[in-house]
Amino acid sequence: TEHSLESLQPRIEITSAEHGKGDVVAVYLLPGGSYLQIKDNAPVVKGTILAKLLKEGTKTKDITGGLPRVGELFEARRPRNSAILAQVSGLVSIGAIVKGKRTIIVSDAYGHEYKHMVPMGRNLLVRDGDSVEAAEALCDGATDPHDILDILGENALQSFLVDEVQEVYRMQGVQINDKHLGVIVRQMLRKVEVVHVGDTNLIHGQQVDKYRFFEENDRVITEGGEPAVARPLLLGITRASLSIDSFISAASFQETTKVLTNAAIAGSKDELRGLKENVIIGHLIPAGTGMRKYRDVKLKDEELLALQQKVDAVKESRRQEMIDDDDFDVEDLADMKSVGDTVDVDELDED
Incomplete structure (x- = not known):
């Protein structure tokens, strides 16, 4: 019953001798409602099926799969009955039952113990004595992306x-380049929370x-x-779109009236970043030649460049001819550029 599961948990113990008189070589903890496939004191070999779990537990992944799973990830929702992840890498030891939860202790290489309540x-x-890596699941369930961020980072x-x-x-036979998803994920991680x-x-x-x-x-x-010191935040695409500095961009997504009203009250200024x-x-988008530092860059055609070199020559x-001329007058310097331009065109046409 549910009441008995709060203090007791079914288990299967495998001993090295018959009738349970030998040393215990393995212990398997089972969730309530599991179906045993063997009898007490029955001999087993490696690979023997000891018990089968309820089907309801295996349906969880199928229900959360597909496109709803994509929406759950992009909105950064915390899944129901999410898996408990190991905070550090180390060895597992099964602890006592406290208030209906099993204590799983992970000891790192320095002897520090981290308790996880399942x-x-x-x-x-996992079983007693197993080695786990950081962020590895200790029980079944969907992985919470917020836990991945806290344990392993951005x-x-x-x-x-x-x-x-x-x-x-x-699984649907659709191929998408990672760069498109990377742009979305980058926007979801654009905020940090100040802790110091x-x-x-x-x-x-x-x-x-950032x-x-x-x-x-x-x-x-x-x-x-x-x-200052800050920690990274994971925001869903809806919240990330509404929390950006540009009120023009935020107003074009959702809650237009609210966004524009708040911007007007606060006297916000949009930098158009x-x-x-x-x-x-x-305006031009701030990418490639549309960026401000590249807007004044002019591309020259090779033929036009060769023509310009001839003109300069x-x-x-x-x-030089005007300088070498004995009748050269200093006043001609003012008209030198215009004279050169007219002569350049005539001489190039003759060529």
Whole structure:
């Protein structure tokens, strides 16, 4: 019953001798409602099926699969009954039952112990003495991307999200280049939360864009102050789109009236840094030759470049002729450029 599962848990013990009188060589903890496939004191060999789990537990992955799984990942929702992940790499030891939860202890290489509380009804994926890696699942369930971010960091989370989305589309026979998903994931990770203010003008707990956070830290470091410390945040695409600095871009997505009202009250200023707001205004997007530092770059055709070199050569020869002329007047210097231009065209036409 559910009450008995709060303090007891079914298990299968395998001993080295008959009738359970030998040493225990293996212990398998089972969730409540499992179906035993062997009898007590029956001999077993390697590969023998000991028990079968409930089908409801195996349906979870199928229900959360497909396109709903993509929406769950992009919206950064925490899945129901998510898997408990190991906080560090180390050895597993099964602890006592506390308030209906099994204690799983992971000891790292330095002897530090990290406790993980797993509900009794969940199927354990590890046994006593197993070696696990950081962020490895200790029980069944969907992986929470927020846990991946807390344990392994941004790079591991980016790879996890891209791989999970690609897996769904590959099952449907659709191929998508990783760069498209990478752009979306990058926008989901554009915010950080300030945990230590330092000498900056930021506020503890404030959520700011990474570029603004780094700009503020660079300013403080240049002045010899203490920089701020922040932790990365994972936002869903809806929340990430509405929390950007550009009110023009945010208003074009959702809640237009609310976004424009808040921008008007706050007197917000749009710097037109992104793509969407520049497209809405009718400007070139800040990418490639549309970036400000590249807008003044002029590309020259090889034929036009060769023609310009001929023009420059004729100008130089005309200048030398005028200087070598005994009747050369200093006043002719003012008209030298215009004279050179007219002569250049005539001489080039004759060639």
